[in-house]
Amino acid sequence: MADEKKIxxxxxxxxxxxxxxxxxxGTREGELRYQRCDDCExxxxxxxxxxxxxxxxNLSWHxxxxxxxxxxxxxxxxxxxxxxxxxxxxxVAWIDLDEGPRVxxxxxxxxxxxxxxxxxxxxxxxxxxxxxxxxxxFRPL
Amino acid sequence: xATQARAAAIxxxxxYPSRDVEGAVTPLHIKTESALRALEDxxxxxxxxxxxxxxxxxxxxxxxxxxxxxxxxxxxxxTTMVGGSSYEYHAAHAARDIAAGKCRVALLTYGSTAHxxxxxxxxxxRGGPAAAPWDNMDGFTGMTLVSNYAMxxxxxxxxxxxxxxxxxxxxxxxxxxxxxxxxxxxxxxxxEFMDIRETTIEDVVNSRIIADxxxxxxxxxxxxxxxxxxxxxxxxxxxxxxxxxxxxxxxxATGYPENGGDITTSAAAQSGPSAFGEAGVTPSEIDIxxxxxxxxxxxxxxxxxxxxxxxxEGGAWVEGGRLRFDRPNDGPxxxxxxxxxxxxxxxxxxxxxxxxxxxxxxxxSTSQVDGAKLAVAHGNGGMLGxxxxxxxxxxxxx
Ligand SMILES: [Zn+2]
Numbered sequence: 166m167a168d169e170k171k172i173x174x175x176x177x178x179x180x181x182x183x184x185x186x187x188x189x190x191g192t193r194e195g196e197l198r199y200q201r202c203d204d205c206e207x208x209x210x211x212x213x214x215x216x217x218x219x220x221x222x223n224l225s226w227h228x229x230x231x232x233x234x235x236x237x238x239x240x241x242x243x244x245x246x247x248x249x250x251x252x253x254x255x256x257v258a259w260i261d262l263d264e265g266p267r268v269x270x271x272x273x274x275x276x277x278x279x280x281x282x283x284x285x286x287x288x289x290x291x292x293x294x295x296x297x298x299x300x301x302x303f304r305p306l
Numbered sequence: 307x308a309t310q311a312r313a314a315a316i317x318x319x320x321x322y323p324s325r326d327v328e329g330a331v332t333p334l335h336i337k338t339e340s341a342l343r344a345l346e347d348x349x350x351x352x353x354x355x356x357x358x359x360x361x362x363x364x365x366x367x368x369x370x371x372x373x374x375x376x377x378x379x380x381x382x383x384x385t386t387m388v389g390g391s392s393y394e395y396h397a398a399h400a401a402r403d404i405a406a407g408k409c410r411v412a413l414l415t416y417g418s419t420a421h422x423x424x425x426x427x428x429x430x431x432r433g434g435p436a437a438a439p440w441d442n443m444d445g446f447t448g449m450t451l452v453s454n455y456a457m458x459x460x461x462x463x464x465x466x467x468x469x470x471x472x473x474x475x476x477x478x479x480x481x482x483x484x485x486x487x488x489x490x491x492x493x494x495x496x497x498e499f500m501d502i503r504e505t506t507i508e509d510v511v512n513s514r515i516i517a518d519x520x521x522x523x524x525x526x527x528x529x530x531x532x533x534x535x536x537x538x539x540x541x542x543x544x545x546x547x548x549x550x551x552x553x554x555x556x557x558x559a560t561g562y563p564e565n566g567g568d569i570t571t572s573a574a575a576q577s578g579p580s581a582f583g584e585a586g587v588t589p590s591e592i593d594i595x596x597x598x599x600x601x602x603x604x605x606x607x608x609x610x611x612x613x614x615x616x617x618x619e620g621g622a623w624v625e626g627g628r629l630r631f632d633r634p635n636d637g638p639x640x641x642x643x644x645x646x647x648x649x650x651x652x653x654x655x656x657x658x659x660x661x662x663x664x665x666x667x668x669x670x671s672t673s674q675v676d677g678a679k680l681a682v683a684h685g686n687g688g689m690l691g692x693x694x695x696x697x698x699x700x701x702x703x704x
Contacts, residue, residue, distance in 0.1 A: 178446055179442055181497070184439035185443060230321065239453035252448070255448070257448065259457060261565075271447050279518070288400075
């Protein structure tokens with residue numbers, strides 16, 4: 166058991182945080198959810214309890230197809246956290262989902278992140294499953 | 307110029323010299339020592355201080371903590387905490403409070419032992435239980451501080467064709483200034499920098515990559531340090547030991563990720579025009595640009611946002627050593643103390659921007675620009691590539 170404790174783990178979100186709980190609940194169903202305001206149609210992301218345009222509370226949850234474009238990225242070569250230190254080099258990216266939300270994630274399924282990532286690259290969600298939730302990573306389409 | 311208020315001025319400064327205190331000194335000691343020296347520099351005493359400005363490095367409820375630690379009972383307590391830009395906000399607020407007659411002598415202090423505590427500021431963090439919804443959406447990615455800024459650099463390169471060689475100009479210029487600043491050289495020595503000399507663009511782009519596309523020599527250091535700034539009313543300033551450095555204008559702004567937003571444009575695009583407008587000056591009149599150099603890209607993006615050149619043209623604009631102090635006809639000299647890249651960076655560098663700007667306008671810099679009259683100090687707090695605060699202050703001499 167002592168050995169198992171040493172395996173570094175990805176830091177996971179708090180599934181009970183009220184604003185983002187529905188998002189993380191969705192990941193268990195393989196759904197990449199985002200909010201849209203019923204009154205003014207503004208896309209809201211990160212999730213919260215009101216619209217960032219009109220402050221209205223009439224937000225609906227929608228499900229993204231999970232496809233998008235790399236807006237920008239970096240390949241991390243030095244990290245302090247034990248899990249991420251074990252992953253270097255790895256790519257972190259802002260991804261523009263086709264429906265509008267801009268999400269931060271890691272790129273996966275790339276042999277050599279030094280050459281395999283580019284701005285404008287098309288990507289699709291790739292779930293990393295955990296006990297209480299799944300983490301939306303993205304891989305090239 | 308006729309509209310400038312000139313109600314408040316920096317009258318005392320001190321930069322704590324050590325970059326490595328080796329554990330014997332606390333942040334509170336650094337704040338106290340710096341306060342005493344800055345007051346001495348002004349010809350004032352702690353009994354004259356009636357305004358306290360603190361960014362929380364003194365502990366919880368830091369306005370109270372610092373007042374008690376110093377043994378004073380100020381009339382104004384401002385604990386604005388916006389990371390590295392806190393001190394530009396404090397200067398702006400002190401000028402406002404003094405103009406309103408709420409206080410006469412404002413004291414700003416900063417102390418940090420980030421190096422001695424081995425804080426992994428640039429590559430660490432991220433992973434504790436998330437309290438806020440925004441953290442809950444990005445903590446799982448392992449995004450480091452360096453990679454956050456690196457993503458701004460990548461997009462800047464993609465949109466405008468900016469190169470690593472152009473970004474390296476910023477590192478080269480600040481090191482050029484640092485080599486003329488004995489305290490910066492002593493600091494780099496204490497922190498065991500490998501190769502303490504003027505650098506070339508090749509040196510920078512050949513240093514190892516920390517997070518693509520940013521190289522080691524494009525990242526600020528992690529040091530101990532601190533300092534203090536005394537700001538006084540025009541009436542008090544008249545009787546101080548040194549010439550006043552007037553606070554002519556200021557601006558504040560927030561920036562954060564927006565769906566479909568432009569990551570290459572920072573909150574400085576909002577705070578800059580506000581500060582220049584209030585001061586009644588234009589970027590082309592500025593002699594000294596003290597711009598928060600957490601990374602090379604920070605300076606490039608901020609120079610554009612502050613209006614020194616157009617968005618996207620920063621890369622070409624900084625080429626050819628333009629930012630050096632001995633090129634006064636080419637525009638402002640950048641970070642003439644050596645900056646966070648080559649002098650010191652204890653975590654929140656904003657106070658040093660005010661201190662070196664004041665040195666230049668007094669004629670006391672180790673990379674002195676002859677006849678420097680106007681300076682801008684621009685602090686960036688938080689993370690440029692996601693959520694950050696901007697504080698711009700315009701300073702001028704008589
Ligand atoms: Zn709305």
